[in-house]
Amino acid sequence: MLFSSVFSAAASALFFSMSLVQAAPTAGGSLAVTNGDLVTFSYSTTDPNEKNWIGVYHASGGGPVNGEKVSESLIWDWAPANQGTLRLDVTTFEPGQYVAFFLARDGYKSLASPVNFNVPKPAPQQLSFIISQMTLHNARQKDAYTAKLAGLVAGGNGGVRFAKESGASWVQVSADGTLSGTPSGSDGDANVVVSATAGGAKSTLKINIPVKKTGTPLVSQFRVMTFNLWIGGTRVNNYHNKQIKFLVESNVDIVGVQEATGDHPKRIANALGWYYYSGGDLGIISRYPIVAEHGHVSASIGVRIALDGTATQINFWDAHLSAYPYGPYDFCVDNRDINYVIRREGESGRTQQVIDTLKAMAPQIAAANNVPVILMGDTNAPSHLDWTNEARDLHCGFGGVPWPTSVKPMEAGLIDSFRVAHPDPVAVPGNTWSPLYPFADGATGRPEPQDRIDIIYHAGKLAVVDSQVVFVGTPKLYGQHQNNEWTSDHAAVITTYRL
Numbered sequence: 313m314l315f316s317s318v319f320s321a322a323a324s325a326l327f328f329s330m331s332l333v334q335a336a337p338t339a340g341g342s343l344a345v346t347n348g349d350l351v352t353f354s355y356s357t358t359d360p361n362e363k364n365w366i367g368v369y370h371a372s373g374g375g376p377v378n379g380e381k382v383s384e385s386l387i388w389d390w391a392p393a394n395q396g397t398l399r400l401d402v403t404t405f406e407p408g409q410y411v412a413f414f415l416a417r418d419g420y421k422s423l424a425s426p427v428n429f430n431v432p433k434p435a436p437q438q439l440s441f442i443i444s445q446m447t448l449h450n451a452r453q454k455d456a457y458t459a460k461l462a463g464l465v466a467g468g469n470g471g472v473r474f475a476k477e478s479g480a481s482w483v484q485v486s487a488d489g490t491l492s493g494t495p496s497g498s499d500g501d502a503n504v505v506v507s508a509t510a511g512g513a514k515s516t517l518k519i520n521i522p523v524k525k526t527g528t529p530l531v532s533q534f535r536v537m538t539f540n541l542w543i544g545g546t547r548v549n550n551y552h553n554k555q556i557k558f559l560v561e562s563n564v565d566i567v568g569v570q571e572a573t574g575d576h577p578k579r580i581a582n583a584l585g586w587y588y589y590s591g592g593d594l595g596i597i598s599r600y601p602i603v604a605e606h607g608h609v610s611a612s613i614g615v616r617i618a619l620d621g622t623a624t625q626i627n628f629w630d631a632h633l634s635a636y637p638y639g640p641y642d643f644c645v646d647n648r649d650i651n652y653v654i655r656r657e658g659e660s661g662r663t664q665q666v667i668d669t670l671k672a673m674a675p676q677i678a679a680a681n682n683v684p685v686i687l688m689g690d691t692n693a694p695s696h697l698d699w700t701n702e703a704r705d706l707h708c709g710f711g712g713v714p715w716p717t718s719v720k721p722m723e724a725g726l727i728d729s730f731r732v733a734h735p736d737p738v739a740v741p742g743n744t745w746s747p748l749y750p751f752a753d754g755a756t757g758r759p760e761p762q763d764r765i766d767i768i769y770h771a772g773k774l775a776v777v778d779s780q781v782v783f784v785g786t787p788k789l790y791g792q793h794q795n796n797e798w799t800s801d802h803a804a805v806i807t808t809y810r811l
Contacts (some may be wrong), residue, residue, distance in 0.1 A: 341424035343414040353398045360394040363418035371409035376420035386574035401546040439467040445518035449599040453526040460585030462489030472510045479504030530620035534565040538688040540802040544576040548799040568630030569595045570690045610668035627676045631689035634661040640761035644708035663716040670724045684772030693717040694763040698737040726769035729807040733779040744803040754790030768807045777808040
């Protein structure tokens with residue numbers, strides 16, 4: 313979910329400066345990049361609007377042409393004033409040439425001439441693994457095994473060499489960080505210590521590899537997560553390392569991410585050595601191979617993932633529905649009735665987005681007893697399983713609300729995994745919006761409605777072992793959030809399934 317107040321926050325600091333090639337501004341508007349510790353865009357316009365925005369693209373192409381969209385921006389933010397500054401975090405960008413556009417009213421009409429800038433190579437950092445220990449994907453006796461570790465290292469300035477320090481004899485580690493080998497018929501779980509060295513510096517990582525017996529399923533239980541990144545995580549300092557640490561410690565197998573426009577799914581997958589697929593502001597990141605892509609459908613993307621070759625596969629969908637108008641505000645702020653709110657759900661686009669996604673999924677849902685299917689994401693709307701008459705005191709006195717974004721998936725044959733694990737919405741509300749916003753402005757303003765808007769559905773022969781709402785530590789509220797260990801304004805949800 314996006315709030316306009318979110319965009320007043322400063323982006324993470326950059327540890328390099330920007331060089332500038334600036335085009336002449338068009339009449340009535342200007343855009344410039346200033347050097348310094350932060351990448352700061354200075355802008356002005358005679359046509360201010362809360363939906364004016366600045367987006368960054370590769371200089372080689374992808375930016376808007378003649379007021380028309382060509383591709384998604386790599387990173388963006390609102391620029392609503394008639395004059396102001398905006399900071400965007402490009403610390404994860406590859407070195408090279410980029411271009412920024414100042415665009416009007418959530419569209420692609422330019423308010424000023426674009427400006428080009430260069431992202432140079434970052435200064436060398438101290439060599440270290442981002443995490444100290446990690447469990448990798450499952451191996452099986454007598455089956456060849458491989459994993460990639462190079463993305464887990466920070467620093468070293470590109471000259472890092474990897475080696476095996478100790479551990480299971482069947483495991484080999486190449487200089488480029490590729491771990492490989494074949495466990496024998498008598499090998500159990502493997503523990504290995506891997507080192508990374510560069511320029512006299514050294515760091516080590518403890519690895520655990522679960523080894524399944526020959527002739528048994530490679531995966532009998534797996535964990536999935538829905539995770540709204542909050543504009544890639546860029547609102548929090550050192551977000552990349554914090555995200556990787558969180559995902560590793562969560563020991564999840566498949567993650568659906570939202571608010572991931574640009575290269576964020578690729579960035580995370582490369583760090584973990586996993587597979588990924590992305591489209592729009594969505595990404596699916598998997599320990600296990602993605603063997604088919606179902607494409608980008610309305611506000612969702614889908615893939616097929618092989619958990620155990622052709623023996624065990626799942627269809628997996630990730631969605632991010634439109635944010636506004638937001639139903640709980642209609643109820644809790646404007647005191648509207650149910651008919652009004654449900655009509656506005658249709659106006660938001662969410663209802664049609666769900667219908668479109670379920671239509672694309674329909675053949676898979678029908679065949680889910682053969683190949684299970686999962687749909688997850690940020691619905692930007694509550695569930696009818698939460699807004700019950702019994703739970704009306706949690707929802708501004710309203711109950712029995714048939715939210716279309718949850719009713720329609722269940723009518724299509726999907727099951728809400730969290731409510732399987734926690735059927736009582738009064739005892740366990742499961743709110744995911746928002747650990748940073750108990751009030752509209754963070755620590756101040758009107759009370760912010762708290763709801764479960766990040767949901768994991770499934771169909772087929774999957775048993776819910778557990779489902780939990782998760783975040784790291786005790787996040788400081790919006791406005792004081794920049795150094796949080798938790799990098800989002802949503803909580804994440806993890807469901808554990810048994811096949």
